[in-house]
Amino acid sequence: MTILSFTDVGLVLLVLVIGASTIFAREAFDAVIAFVVYGLLLAIVWVRLSAIDVALTEAAIGGGMTGTLLLGAAARLRSAEPDSARIGLAVRLAAAFFCALVAAGLAGALLLPPSVIPTLAPTVMENLVHTGLGNPVAGVLFAYRALDTMLEKVVLLLALLGVWSLAPNSAWNGIPGLRVYERPNSTLTFLAQLLPPLGIVVGFYMCWVGANAPGGAFQGGTILAAMWLLVIIARLEKAPSIGQPWLRIGLVLGPVVFLAVGLAGLVLANAFLAYPPGYAKPLIVAIEVALTISIAVALAMLAAGPPEQVQQ
Amino acid sequence: MDLALDLFTVAALSAGALFFLAGTVGLIRFPDPLTRLHALTKVDNLGLGLVVVGLLPHANGLVGALKLVSIWLLVQLSGAIVTQLIAGAIRERGHRE
Numbered sequence: 001m002t003i004l005s006f007t008d009v010g011l012v013l014l015v016l017v018i019g020a021s022t023i024f025a026r027e028a029f030d031a032v033i034a035f036v037v038y039g040l041l042l043a044i045v046w047v048r049l050s051a052i053d054v055a056l057t058e059a060a061i062g063g064g065m066t067g068t069l070l071l072g073a074a075a076r077l078r079s080a081e082p083d084s085a086r087i088g089l090a091v092r093l094a095a096a097f098f099c100a101l102v103a104a105g106l107a108g109a110l111l112l113p114p115s116v117i118p119t120l121a122p123t124v125m126e127n128l129v130h131t132g133l134g135n136p137v138a139g140v141l142f143a144y145r146a147l148d149t150m151l152e153k154v155v156l157l158l159a160l161l162g163v164w165s166l167a168p169n170s171a172w173n174g175i176p177g178l179r180v181y182e183r184p185n186s187t188l189t190f191l192a193q194l195l196p197p198l199g200i201v202v203g204f205y206m207c208w209v210g211a212n213a214p215g216g217a218f219q220g221g222t223i224l225a226a227m228w229l230l231v232i233i234a235r236l237e238k239a240p241s242i243g244q245p246w247l248r249i250g251l252v253l254g255p256v257v258f259l260a261v262g263l264a265g266l267v268l269a270n271a272f273l274a275y276p277p278g279y280a281k282p283l284i285v286a287i288e289v290a291l292t293i294s295i296a297v298a299l300a301m302l303a304a305g306p307p308e309q310v311q312q
Numbered sequence: 313m314d315l316a317l318d319l320f321t322v323a324a325l326s327a328g329a330l331f332f333l334a335g336t337v338g339l340i341r342f343p344d345p346l347t348r349l350h351a352l353t354k355v356d357n358l359g360l361g362l363v364v365v366g367l368l369p370h371a372n373g374l375v376g377a378l379k380l381v382s383i384w385l386l387v388q389l390s391g392a393i394v395t396q397l398i399a400g401a402i403r404e405r406g407h408r409e
Contacts, residue, residue, distance in 0.1 A: 187396040194389065 008048060015041050028074040032067060039063030052214035053137040056206075060222035068229075068303050075179070120144075132281030134212030141216070142284045146273040150258045153291060156298045157251060164242060166306040173243030176301065177308030180235050192234030199227035207292040211281065217254075217288045221295025228300045242307050247297060254294030258287050317369040324366025331359035345402050349395050356391035360384055 018038045025031035039062035046055035124136050124144065131143045141149045167174065181188050203223035210216030231237045240247050261283050262273040269276045275283050331354060338351025364384040371377035 183400075186400070187393045191389070191393045198386075 011041065011045060011048065015045060028077055029071075032070040032074050035070060036063050036067035039067065053135070053216065056214055056216075056219045060219050064226065065222055065299055065303070072303065072305060130277070130280065131275075131284070133284065135210060135214065135216075137214070138210050138212075138216060138284070138288075142287065143275070143280065146258075146262070150255065150262065150273070153255050153258065153294060156295065156302075157255065160251070160298050160302055163302055163306050167308070171307045171310055173241055174307035174310045175241045176239045176304035176306065178229075178232060178239050178304040180233050184235065186234075188234045189236065192230045192236050196227040196231055199223055199230075203227065203292070203296070207288055208285070210288060211285055217291035217295055221292045222299060224292065224296035225299035225303070228296065229303055232300075232304070239304050242301065247301070250293055250297040251301070252294065254287070254291035257290035261287055321366045321369055324362050328359050328362030328366060331355060331362065335359060346399060349399055353391060353395055356387055360387055 015038065018034055018041060022031050022034040022038055025034055039058060042062060043055045043059035046052070046058055121136075124140060128134075128136055128139045131139050133139045133143075203220045205220075206215040206223060207217055207220035208215075210220070232239050261275070265274040265276070266272050335351050335355030338354075339348050342348045342351055361384055364380050367380055368377050371380055
């Protein structure tokens, strides 16, 4: 065994232990912290599997963004009335049973693979040159599986609608009730002034470089969302009310551009979501930029939570 | 020359790993939150700094080296500020109790 395989075994053990501590943690807060660590460890696992694109997404979404959402949920649960009705044993057993069933199914698929593993990877690499992209992951996402990618972004909007519908009637179109840091002129203010210029550059760079190297709209958009949230939490800028026209336009910009290019493909390239030859790369980059903006706005608004105050 | 650079890398990475180990031991063994934070900051500053310095000779050109150094600077910045914020929260809670 080489040193690297020792590292891999150690990494797998760590992932398992942190996964178990996520499940067995007594407090929701502890479970969320363990979950964030779990996401970061998984990102390292993806790096070891040479899937840098997935690693970036896992670190940004799995660790960072989901962690933020879950922390918000845990804080809300803590301030809410304690639930007097304990969850019954039967429900717990049923949950354990179905989770074990899913885990067994996954383990079976991994441990008993078919003798010839079906793969389209060689075909993708052969035809990637027609898209003008250098990153096969971006090629799959925007050329061969464009419909999935587009619907994924629509799902994000549906999730945001779900959060917004938690608002009481009177607060509709109001300002999200994101909790801000109360002390003015703290070190957080300093960080919120220093980091966003850098973060915005890195976010757009991630989006731009995604065509040829690991990166892309989701990773870049998450960084932009994080920068915006930092500015809001440090009270340098107020959270916008959800009725703002620019906010709504930012949210739908990505899916609308994607859909427009897809429909134009019907006329110009004889298929929905097909790109006319020679124009694939510029079109894909345009879609990616629009998607980055939409993802940034959607993720930031998801983290900001349902509107609570009416706009003055 | 190559051998000297490799030896330098090994020495710097080992020293960095030592700081990571010491910081982790401090995080587990120190008695209260403020001293634990103190142990953590040494890992950010010196541990990661030594690892970055050790990797510089093997960086992918000047841009690669700059990326490594900027990672260290960013971790320094966020580490120092988050430590301040946590310490502030601890002090505030201490006053209330």
